[in-house]
Amino acid sequence: MSSPPRSPALLTDRYELTMVDAALRAGTADRRVAFAVFARGLPAGRRYGVVAGTGRLLDALADFRFGDAELAFLEEHQVVGAETLAWLADYRFAGDIRGYGEGETYFPGSPLLVIEGGFAEAVLLETLVLSILNHDCAIASAASRMTAAARQRPCLDMGARRAHEESAVAAARAAYIAGFEGTSNLAAHARHGVPSAGTSAHAFTLLHDTEEDAFAAQVAAMGAGTTLLVDTYDVPSAIRTAVRVAGTQLGGIRLDSGDLATEAFRARALLDELGAHDTQIVVTSDLDEYAVAALAAAPVDRYGIGTSLVTGSGHPTARLVYKMVARHDGDGTGDGAGDGWVPLAKASAGKASVGGRHWAYRRTREGRAVAEVLRPSPQAGPDERPLDRVLVRAGEIVGVEPLESARERHARSRAELPEQALRLSPGGPVIPTEWV
Amino acid sequence: MSSPPRSPALLTDRYELTMVDAALRAGTADRRVAFAVFARGLPAGRRYGVVAGTGRLLDALADFRFGDAELAFLEEHQVVGAETLAWLADYRFAGDIRGYGEGETYFPGSPLLVIEGGFAEAVLLETLVLSILNHDCAIASAASRMTAAARQRPCLDMGARRAHEESAVAAARAAYIAGFEGTSNLAAHARHGVPSAGTSAHAFTLLHDTEEDAFAAQVAAMGAGTTLLVDTYDVPSAIRTAVRVAGTQLGGIRLDSGDLATEAFRARALLDELGAHDTQIVVTSDLDEYAVAALAAAPVDRYGIGTSLVTGSGHPTARLVYKMVARHDGDGTGDGAGDGWVPLAKASAGKASVGGRHWAYRRTREGRAVAEVLRPSPQAGPDERPLDRVLVRAGEIVGVEPLESARERHARSRAELPEQALRLSPGGPVIPTEWV
Known part of the structure; x- marks a missing residue:
């Protein structure tokens, strides 16, 4: 396997x-x-x-x-x-x-x-020892800075697509050691027991005739606790659609573009206005430890981190x-x-x-x-x-x-x-x- | 295998x-x-x-x-x-x-x-497609700049130890596509047919009682056409020892430290003085495309490139x-x-x-x-x-x-x-x- x-x-x-x-x-x-x-x-x-x-x-x-x-x-x-x-x-x-x-x-x-x-x-053993440790230490060292910057908010590895397919698995494992909550990568789950998570991409919304159809299909399959991606077209209208489809028990929304702090404040206000007080806000989109730190005051519940994690945030080898x-x-x-x-x-x-x-x-x-x-x-x-x-x-x-x-x-x-x-x-x- | x-x-x-x-x-x-x-x-x-x-x-x-x-x-x-x-x-x-x-x-x-x-x-197929192409394109794109900077001089991938053990194999393959002559990595040779090369490290010299013993052992095993690493102690005396042991048909010497341009000019002069006119000079040590370009006027015969290649020279993902x-x-x-x-x-x-x-x-x-x-x-x-x-x-x-x-x-x-x-x-x- x-x-x-x-x-x-x-x-x-x-x-x-x-x-x-x-x-x-x-x-x-x-x-x-x-x-x-x-x-x-x-x-x-x-x-x-x-x-x-x-x-x-x-x-x-x-x-x-x-x-x-x-x-x-x-x-x-x-x-x-x-x-x-x-x-x-x-x-x-x-x-x-x-x-x-x-x-x-x-x-x-x-x-x-x-x-x-x-x-x-x-x-x-020299080459193999160095290959494994140089890669994994580089990722864990970067990941630790990210989890430190995130304080109590969970970080999720989403970097598989920006790394060699096998190094992605090792990166998810190293990130987990350094405090990440889990990974998008299924092989890291299967091989190393790192918890995996994931819901949907923009393509899923584009596939359907309307955003509402897409949200309804996802909620039907995964329940209202799922996280809906709301930035394919217009964020505020997507949030309204999401809460209409999933109800105020909607698990989360994901923001993957724009100025994330501004978007998070707006989204939080709108969710609260709609009564979805427990719906979490997940942000993704080129985050690194600095961006995470800059979002400390924004109403963000968890961070999805990709490229910067799997490339060691500027230092891909130890x-x-x-x-x-x-x-x-x-x-x-x-x-x-x-x-x-x-x-x-x-x-x-x-x-x-x-x-x-x-x-x-x-x-x-x-x-x-x-x-x-x-x-x-x-x-x-x-x-x-x-x-x-x-x-x-x-x-x-x-x-x-x-x-x-x-x-x-x-x-x-x-x-x-x-x-x-x-x-x-x-x-x-x-x-x-x-x-x- | x-x-x-x-x-x-x-x-x-x-x-x-x-x-x-x-x-x-x-x-x-x-x-x-x-x-x-x-x-x-x-x-x-x-x-x-x-x-x-x-x-x-x-x-x-x-x-x-x-x-x-x-x-x-x-x-x-x-x-x-x-x-x-x-x-x-x-x-x-x-x-x-x-x-x-x-x-x-x-x-x-x-x-x-x-x-x-x-x-x-x-x-x-999304994740796998992106993992493979993002990694391999990043390496090939960096490698192409290196082979362009090296002009007709061969470049050899020596980066396995600075990359995840599997991405190292893919990197060797991508570098070969972009004009590298070969790799240090045996799996890349075995799986993809990329020519492999390699002789010895500083540890081999340190293992033996004298540098001369180490050179003699290497020449006995690999013939006079081998490349001897000459910077473990004092470069000029190592070059003299190398030519004494291997003869003027010595294949090459490798310089892995110091100011490579200066060292290459000195080494060439000494090799010529000793009659080893055909002995090649291989340089390694944190080379990237800029360092390779800067050595254009130095009497260097080939470049061994490691970290910078396998990390995409600053851009590890495409x-x-x-x-x-x-x-x-x-x-x-x-x-x-x-x-x-x-x-x-x-x-x-x-x-x-x-x-x-x-x-x-x-x-x-x-x-x-x-x-x-x-x-x-x-x-x-x-x-x-x-x-x-x-x-x-x-x-x-x-x-x-x-x-x-x-x-x-x-x-x-x-x-x-x-x-x-x-x-x-x-x-x-x-x-x-x-x-x-």
């Missing part, structure tokens, strides 16, 4: 495979390494990021196998040699992955995931990287810390990073987050809560959780941030990252 | 289903209508758009069925009633679709697709709409034209459109495009070439063509545009759209 591709193993950059091939030949494929997934910075102006995609990644990892079809392709196109084909046929990730809980907020340097294992088994941060030396000497791990960092201009494995903690003061603390060993300081969860242990996927858990985690994590986190004005990360 | 989901039927907004449900109950579901897919305008500053996704849509259409799993979901969640479930179980699109050839350039109002059929069967433009009146009277079709248009503020079915032509003068001509009947004027292809005839998919045909069509179509089409400075559509 609209299920995702069976094996995601080829959703991968070719160089992951050629590196495996070369490392196997050189005898370095099994060297134990640690990769970390992190953002060097947040998108310009953003005060926090939101982790999403972890659950999708664990699902994909369970299916990450090279079957006959994948192996035949790799052989035919000489992507790797025979020894590597045999190695891939037996591949399953047997290492460890820990990472931020889905829904958690994050900051520059936050290690969203730490993947430890042999070089070859771990590098193979720009996370997957970097090798440490290598195990095999004899336990390492960097002198006694655990055998040697921190690594490249020196490329403008792309230098902090090497070594880190464990992450959120330091709070009186219940408010004050710093993101990254430590070289797993040990919380005072007033620090750990941000890591064990996701995969020796190849066994142990971190699967219900989507609701991620949604609740996000609500808690965002509520814990300093108040200025929710400002839409441009700003830097709302708490500093400390490498201690 | 990394195949797309089997049935795309739920990759759909819920309201498409509820409209079908209401129309079936009202007896209006079979009214014959025409939908058109078009852009109200191009993204700000863009001079032309590029059609992509048509081939993917035809593939998806072949699989667009409601099977047991989809029907069970719709029933369980009471999306539609029993009569509609029965109708959906038998659903297959039996109407007609014509549209622009994939790879063709387009302008505001260009009817990229015209879908004719019963209301219910045609409205059901903002195409799927609008009902005409309704057949059943008795052949229509609007007096004698064919029974009545043009339709809603009056929503700021979203009005030209109603009626149109056939599209590109008018040329001395081999150069001078106008996009949209006519209410299929009849070419002088010096006008038709832009429509028949894609689906009475439900039979007849428009499938090889990907190479779309790539060649794009090259021809772009070459026919006025020269200023290729300028990167902001401008309006390079030819006017005329409704005649």
Whole structure:
């Protein structure tokens, strides 16, 4: 049922495979390494990021196998040699992955995931890990700003048509984590349990001989609790028709054009005049977090958000990287810390990073987050809560959780941030990252 | 093998289903209508758009069925009633679709697709059609600017990690249509035949005890014709090591950081000094069409482009709409034209459109495009070439063509545009759209 591709193993950059091939030949494929997934910075102006995609990644990892079809392709196109084909046929990730809980907020340097294992088994996951997290974190980060701007009013994802058909499903899921009430997308409902909603489009009105016919047909099928689209022709006359057809128990009207604040005030006044005091006003039409905030004083009951949500409101990718941060030396000497791990960092201009494995903690003061603390060993300081969860242990996927858990985690994590986190004005990360 | 989901039927907004449900109950579901897919305008500053996704849509259409799993979901969640479930179980699109050839350039109002059929069967396709075309056209439109800026130098898609894992595959395909040489993405190669390429990342160098060990391992596996990544530590010493290890027949070096123009000049001088005159220089690192243009004078042989490509270089969606433009009146009277079709248009503020079915032509003068001509009947004027292809005839998919045909069509179509089409400075559509 609209299920995702069976094996995601080829959703991968070719160089992951050629590196495996070369490392196997050189005898370095099994060297134990640690990769970390992190953002060097947040998108310009953003005060926090939101982790999403972890659950999708664990699902994909369970299916990450090279079957006959994948192996035949790799052989035919000489992507790797025979020894590597045999190695891939037996591949399953047997290492460890820990990472931020889905829904958690994050900051520059936050290690969203730490993947430890042999070089070859771990590098193979790079592209897929980044594809999933870069997309889903970008959407959740934008969505969180929208739900914050909407305060208690529900937001509904309506962006499917403005995104690739599969990324639309992931976007609905990420938005739900970040507080959206639901989605227009049925596959997101079927696959991920995100509540779906939807009533009608302008075409439905145009199909019928009169607007009244169209409204009557919709009410006959869906009941008076439905939401009628009232801006195909003239809004005030459509509202009168809607209430005449559905009665004052009409569930809602939708406004999809014009100056939405002005239209909402007019519509509310007219609905009240007609006695439809409980009829909700749903607005749609190129909304983003700024437009939502600007409608705070208008009598709007819910927001339908499309393009801006599924394109990350100006930042369609989270720009996370997957970097090798440490290598195990095999004899336990390492960097002198006694655990055998040697921190690594490249020196490329403008792309230098902090090497070594880190464990992450959120330091709070009186219940408010004050710093993101990254430590070289797993040990919380005072007033620090750990941000890591064990996701995969020796190849066994142990971190699967219900989507609701991620949604609740996000609500808690965002509520814990300093108040200025929710400002839409441009700003830097709302708490500093400390490498201690 | 990394195949797309089997049935795309739920990759759909819920309201498409509820409209079908209401129309079936009202007896209006079979009214014959025409939908058109078009852009109200191009993204700000863009001079032309590029059609992509048509081939993917035809593939998806072949699989667009409601099977047991989809029907069970719709029933369980009471999306539609029993009569509609029965109708959906038998659903297959039996109407007609014509549209622009994939790879063709387009302008505001260009009817990229015209879908004719019963209301219910045609409205059901809305979300999927828009998801596919909005994404793929956005990528192809950005990619075309990049290949134009690169002139004869090849561009390679490396964006998989910065996009949803499935949209990355579609992006590689769209970029290929718009002139990219290939992709890093193996699934795009396996599914669509887009040539793939890739060698190694910084992690491969960091894995080994020395840069020389890493280069030697890569050359042992892939031969001297490989491309070595030389900016993990110090570029000049890496280039010397690379030529020492691989010889002067080294295929290429890759620069992924720093000021790429400066680095390319230095690298070329050093390679030439070392006798590696044929070693190519590949540059990557946040390139977009402007960066590519700025490197025109630098000794660069090919460009690897990632983030900016897969996010549409600032315009991640083409903002195409799927609008009902005409309704057949059943008795052949229509609007007096004698064919029974009545043009339709809603009056929503700021979203009005030209109603009626149109056939599209590109008018040329001395081999150069001078106008996009949209006519209410299929009849070419002088010096006008038709832009429509028949894609689906009475439900039979007849428009499938090889990907190479779309790539060649794009090259021809772009070459026919006025020269200023290729300028990167902001401008309006390079030819006017005329409704005649």
